[in-house]
Amino acid sequence: MGIADAPREQWATRVGFIFAAVGSAVGLGNIWRFPFQVGQEGGAAFLLIYLLFIAIIGFPAMLVEFVVGRYTERNPVGALEEIASGVWSYVGWIFIATGFIILSYYSVVAGWTIRYTLLGLQDGYLADAGEAESQFVSLASGLDAILLHALFMAVVIGIVAYGIQRGIELAVKVMVPAIIVITVGMAAYAFTLEGASEAYAYYLSPDWGVIAAEWQSILPAAAGQAFFTLSLGMGVMITYASYLAQDRNLAEDGAIIIGFDTAIAFVTGLIVFPILFTAGIDPADPGAGAIFVSLAAAFGDLTLGWLLGTIFFGTVAIAALSSAISLMEVVVSYVIDERGVDRKVAAVAIGGAIFLLGIPSATDLVLLDLFDLFADQILLVLGGLLLSILVGWSLSDLAIAELGRGTGDLGAYGTAWIWAVRIPVILVLIVALILGILEYWEFLTGPFAEWLGDL
Incomplete structure (x- = not known):
């Protein structure tokens, strides 16, 4: 027990x-x-499954995290210790670990976005795909990547150290509107490119044969992406909801959040794929660095591509920052709530530890994939699954009552939500977790084993 009873x-x-x-x-x-x-997962086939997962598991799972956070007014560890007992009380640690690991390599990728923004200002994008790949490999690991990782984490630490209202809230009120305006403007520009119609067919017309043949790969990837993009399974929504007043309509706020998030993800596809198809670049190139290689090559081939690339990667950097501060807040809130540590001290200490964990990801792309696949396809889904089981089957009355605060009696809607958590959410997450573990094992025995053999 820390200072959980102090004014929050x-x-x-x-x-x-x-x-x-x-x-x-x-x-x-x-x-x-x-x-x-x-x-990687077949264009519109993946998009369709992803959108279904957003509706079927994303929205109900987000409300699960909201009710836990607001009811307890605690961080994930403190929240689970308050509402659960036995081994269930330790589930919160999965969320803390997930946020900590994700931010460690997330910050490295964010550093890439800063580097590519600067590269655009220098008119340094290379049109040849092979040269663009070599350029990425040289920039994405080593001292340059470590320094940018450090710079990004320093900014995150600074914002989180100033607290909820003066730090995080003030920053996102500037960043989020900027992201929305820029992405819509870039999508309008991408519509005018000559490869737009072919790109839209690839992105918006599902190939049912691909779904039938590749569902074992598409299912865990779509589930992991749905959780990753909605910041579920990493404790963010539990933590953010813990700072909410009791009269807020959680279902309404959740729908707005998911609507904005899904719309921006969708619009991003309307930007990226027309650019790639116009430049004649295959969008199926695998790997965490694929979008940097492919888009940089495309920007290098377009008139005023340096300007377009600068705007695009600059927007990604801003978006990365808005997400990173939420991941940092999850871990910092635990140290503040349970250990009574001053916010600024907690931010610096936790940020420093995350930076150190991220150094391996900044030195080799295989290690970044190692962290990414583990967090995305196993930890995220595991945390969401266990919390859904706990709330759906053991704490349903408490959850429905908390969801109804600020809205009145939910009636049949509350019952429908709990059954959505109990059956489709849990079943989909169980299947996704099993397939994710199998895919991670393939990575360990394939690319990672080869990497170890080359050492």
């Missing part, structure tokens, strides 16, 4: 909370991960 910070406005949650969701998950996941 709250969001100054509803808009501040929504922008913070949207900012957390609208980050690298939408603009970095989403396009290369779509490319």
Whole structure:
């Protein structure tokens, strides 16, 4: 027990909370991960399954995290210790570990976005795909990547250190509107490119044969992406909801957040794929760096591509920052709530530890994939699954009552939500977790084993 009974910070406005949650969701998950996941998993086939998962498991699971956070007014560890007993009380540690690991390599990728923004200002994008790949490999690991990782983490630490209202809320009120305006403007520009019609066919017309043949790969990837992009399974929504007043309509706020997040992810596809198809680049190139290689080559081939690339990667950097501060807040809130540590001290200490954990990801792309696959396809899904089982089957009355605060009697809607958590959410997450573990094992015995053999 730390200082859980001390006066707790709250969001100054509803808009501040929504922008913070949207900012957390609208980050690298939408603009970095989403396009290369779509490319790797068959285009519109993945998009369709992803959108279904957002509706079927994303929205109900988000409300699970909201009710736990607001009811307890605690961080994930403190929240689970308050509402659960036995081994269930330790589930919160999964969320803390997930946020900690994700931010360690997330910050490295965010550093890439800063580097590519500067590269655009120098008119340094290379049109040849092979040269662009070599350029990425040289920039994405080593001292340059470590320094940018350090710079990004320093900014995150600074914002989180100033607290909820003066730090996070103030920052996202600037960043989120900027992200929305820029992405819509870039999508309008991409519509004018000559490869737009072919790109839209690839992105928007599902190939049912691909779904039938590749569902074992598409299912865990789509489930992991849905959780990643909505900041579920990592404790962010539990933590952010813990700063909410009791009269907020959680279902309404959740729908707004998911609507914004999904729309921006979708619009990002309307930007990226026309650019790739216009430049004649295959969108299915695999790997965490695929979108940097492919887009940099495309920008190098377009008139005024340096300007377009600067704007695009700059937007990604802003989005990455809005998400990173939420991941940092999860761990910092635990240290503040349970250990009584001053916020500024907690931010510096936790940020420093995350930076150190991220150094391996900044030195080799295989190690980044090692962390990414483990967090995305196992930890995220595991945390969401266990919390859904606990709330759906053991704490349903408490959860329905908490969801009804600020809205009145939910009636049949509350019952429908709990059964959505109990059956489709849990079943989909169980299947996704099993397939994710199998895919991670393939990585360990394949690319990672080869990497170890080359040492």
